[in-house]
């Protein structure tokens with residue numbers, strides 16, 4: 001079995017599992033309790049906060065633990081929207097290929113009277129900083145642009161966008177869920193005001209994550225109740241999960257320079273192999289992409305059937321986003337980079353883990369080649385393409 005869907009979720013690291021189990025067994029006190037048993041849990045919580053903060057160049061008090069990336073995105077965007085509203089600013093800039101945690105929050109804000117500009121991401125899957133600059137008006141409260149895209153892996157010019165926002169005095173949020181642990185992050189150097197992260201994307205537990213908000217930015221609550229997390233997120237903290245997330249993050253970041261090199265070599269080998277399939281195309285820029293991400297479109301086939309047949313060959317892959325499976329709509333990300341519906345339907349994302357081997361890569365190349373050929377052999381669309389009744393696009 002080859003697990004090639006690490007952009008959807010990752011296996012927990014052994015160190016992260018060990019940490020979680022040890023806290024569940026021994027440190028189950030409530031961190032808000034005053035006796036030592038509770039204070040031990042509080043120490044673990046604050047230790048995790050320090051770890052997470054140091055990884056992104058932030059201060060511990062700038063870290064708020066959440067249930068994951070979606071919650072962090074929601075809270076970041078809602079908070080800044082409210083701050084903006086109080087100053088008479090009702091404009092938010094984002095892009096067409098954000099995660100739905102961002103896009104759906106923006107949809108709701110649009111209904112509440114905010115004006116939303118969604119920038120184009122061009123064929124290469126990249127946002128142009130000058131287009132961000134041009135979209136900013138004196139009504140702009142927030143720019144929110146993801147660091148790396150979850151479907152096509154393209155890496156956005158975050159530091160440049162951060163600089164523009166700082167100069168124009170607009171707050172900048174980035175959904176760094178796919179980037180953290182895989183790309184360097186320093187919120188000070190990159191002028192990032194708010195950042196979202198999720199534990200289960202970097203070998204930590206599901207249901208954990210955090211929001212970084214630069215000191216001085218007043219967050220508003222999504223959840224009301226007790227005074228946990230400086231009063232900004234009520235509910236007894238998930239101490240074992242949070243501590244296990246911090247362990248996983250520290251581990252992946254320490255190994256990052258090494259794994260980035262190794263995994264991107266595997267990625268390049270996979271891209272080269274799949275490019276041999278006729279009428280196929282890589283989605284997103286060839287080099288400005290996550291070390292782990294490969295995303296292709298194959299003309300004349302359907303992504304869903306491809307996935308099922310790959311599953312039979314022991315490969316866990318995705319057609320793009322875990323969140324859209326079950327819906328027949330093509331990926332909004334592929335449409336945003338200009339793929340037409342027919343082509344966008346035939347997409348395949350392989351997101352590699354750090355332990356992937358050359359043998360795995362070769363196995364996947366052969367499996368995809370076989371399955372694509374097989375599916376095309378009885379595809380009516382492919383028949384029309386070959387007969388010249390329809391034009392090839394790729």
Ligand SMILES: *Cc1c(COP(=O)(O)O)cnc(C)c1O
Pocket residue numbers: 007008067068069070071073099101146148149150175177178197198199200201207208209
């Ligand atoms: C997975 C993901 C999220 C959501 O994170 P959860 O922890 O699953 O809520 C948000 N943004 C991006 C880019 C993601 O890949």
